[in-house]
Amino acid sequence: MKHKIKFIGAVLVLAVAIPGYADTARILEKSVKQSIDTRQETQKQQKAWEARKIELTARYGQLLSENEALIHAFNQLSGEELKQQKLNQSLAQEKLESIRIQEEMLPFLRAVQARLELLVKNDTSFLGKERTTRLAKLSHVMDDIDVSIAEKFRKVMETLFIEAEYGNTIEVYQDKIQIGANEVQGNIFRLGRISNFFLSLDKKSAAVFNVRQNQWEMLDDKYIPGLAGGVEMAAKRRPVELIDLPLGSLAKK
Template identity: 40%
Template sequence: MRVFSMVLSFLLMAVFNPCFTCRAMENGETDRIKKPVAESIRIRQNTQEQEQQWRDDKEKLLARYARLEETKKQLTLRRTALDDKVKETKSRIAAKHKQLDDIEGIGKEIAPLIDSLIKELETFVASDLPFLAEERLNRLQRLGELRGDPEVAVSEKFRKVMEALLVETEYGNTIEVYQETIALGGRGTLVDIFRLGRVGLFFQTLDRTSCGRYDVAAASWQPLPSEYNRSIATAMEIGAKRRPAELLTLPLG
C-alpha cells in the first residue's frame, strides 16, 4: 500500500508539474551522454599511459642497446690487442727457437735477451688480472733463480723462459675455475674463482650467496648485485666442464 502511494504521488507530480518531468528527462539524458564521454576519457587516459610506458620502455631498451654496443666495441678492441700480442709473442718464440740450433758460441748474445724477456714477463704479470697469483709468482721466482745459476746452460735458460711465455700466452685463450682466498670486507675469504681468459675475473662465495668481479682500475675485488649469482654459478659449471657452453650475461670492463 505504501509503495502504491509513492508511485501514485510520482504520477500526480508528473501530470500536474510538467517541469518535474522535464527535469527528470533532462537528468536521464545527461546521464546517458555523460557515460560514453566518461568512458571515452578513461580509454584515452589508459591509451596515453600505455603510450608513455612504451616510450619509457623504448628509451630503456635503446640505452641498454647503446651500452651493449659500447661493451662489444671495447671487447673487440681488447680482443684485437690480445690477438696481436699473442701473434707477436708466438712470432718471437718461433724466431728464438730457430736460434736454438745455433746457440753454441752465442751465449753472451742470448743472456741479455733472457734477462729482457724475464723482466717483460714480470712487468706483464704484475699489471695483469691477479689470477693464479701464487703459481705465476713461483714461476717467475724460479726463472730468476735459473737466470743467476752459472751451472745451467744458456739454452736451458732460454727454453724455460719460452715455456713460461707460452703458458702466459695460453691464459688468454682459456677459461678456468679454481678456489682461492681473497680479501673481502677486510678479511680473507675462500671463494670459487672463474677466469674468462684475460677479459674478466669473477668470484662466488662457497655458499653461493655473494658474487663479484676484480676491478682492474681499483685493483680490488668488488661485489656484484645478487642478480648475477645465477650467471656466475653457471659460468663456474661451464668452466669446470660440468655443463655445455652457453651465452651468459656477465659484467665486463
Template identity: 35%
Template structure:
C-alpha cells in the same frame, strides 16, 4: 849371352883341350915313360883344380842368374806396390783435404751456433723477466701456479744440460698459457681478504677484463681493484647475476645475459 862371357868360356874350353892334348903328347914321347907317373899326377891335380874352378864358376853363374831373376821379380813387385801406394796416397790426400774443409765448416757452424745460443739466451732471459713483471701487476688469479712456473723457467734457463731449443719451447709455452688467460673464463676457490677478514670464495675470472668473487653462501660479492690492489665489496644487487655467471662458467647453467661490473671500479 854377353860376347865377353862367351869368349871367356870358349877360351877356357879350348885351353883345357889344348892342355890335355899336350899331356897326351908328352906321354908318347921317348923317355916319357919313366917320368910319366909324377908328371901325370901333377897334371891330374891341375886338371882337377881347373875343372873344380870351372864347376864353381858355372854354379856361381847359375846362382847369379837365379838371384838376378828373383831380384827382377822383386823389383817388379815393388814397382807395382809403389804404384798402388801412390794411388792410395793420392786418395788419402784428397780425403784429408775434404776432412780439413769439413772441419773448418764444423768450426764455423759451431762458432755461429754459439753466437746464436748466446743471443737466444739473452732474448729468452728478457722475455722471462717481462713475463714475471706482467704477472706481478696482473690480476691476482692462479697466483701460486703462475709464480711456480716462473721459478721453474728460471731454473731451466741456468741448466747447462737443457738445449736452447727446449728453453725456447718452454718459455714460449708459458707465454702461450698467459695469453690464453685473456680469452678464457674460469672459476676457482681461493682465500681472499675482504673487509679485513679472510674468507673462502668462488673466484670468477673473465679473461683479463675483470676479477670478481662471491662467498660460498652467495651473500657477499666483491671485485678486485688493480688501482688499490685490494678487494672492494659490491652491492647485493650483483649477487644474483654473479652467481649465474659462476654457474655458467662451471657449465652448470645455460648461457644467458647477465650484468656484471667490468673494468676499473668507480668510487
C-alpha cells in the same frame, strides 16, 4: 866330364909318344882343367844369378803392388784429411756463431723475463702463488752461471707459453678473497686474461676483480646466475654457452 877324361887321355898318349913333351902336357892339362873348372863355376854362378833374378823380379812385382796399394791408401787418407779440415773449419765457424748467439741471446732472455715479471705484477689477480713461484724458479735459472743458454731459453719460453695459454683458457678454483674487512671463501672463475670473478660457496654473493683499483668489488645479484653457469662450464659440468658478465677494468692505470 867324359870329354875331359878323353882329352886328358889324349894328352897322356902324346906325352908318351913325343920325347920332352911331358912337361908341356902337364901344363896344358892343368890349364885345361882350370878352364873347365872356371866354366863350371861360371855356370853355377849363372844359375844362381838366374834364380836370384827370378826372386828379385817377383819381389819387385810385389813391391810395385804394395806401392800402388799405399798410393791408393794415401790418396784416400789425403781426401779424408781434407774433409776433416773442412769439417773442423765448419765447426770452428759454428762455435763462433754459437758464442755470438749466446752473447746476444742472454740480454734478450733477460728482457723477456722482465716483461713476464711486469705482466704478472700488473695482470689480473689469479693463481698468484703459482705464478710468482714459477717466476722465482725462472729467476734462479737465469742467475745460475752453470745453466746453459739453451736451458735458459727453454725455461723462458716454457714460462711465456704458460702465460700465453692463460689468455685462451678458463678455469675455476677455490680460494679466499678480501672484500672490505671480510675474508670470504668461494670459487674464483678466470675468464682467460680478461677478468676474474668470484662466487661465494652459498651462491649468494659475487664479485669481480678491479685491475685498476687492485681489489675485489661486489657485483649486482643479477650476475650471480651467469657467473654460476660460468663456474659450471669451467668445471666441465655444463656445456659451453654465452653468459652475461661485466668485464670491468682490463688494465691498471
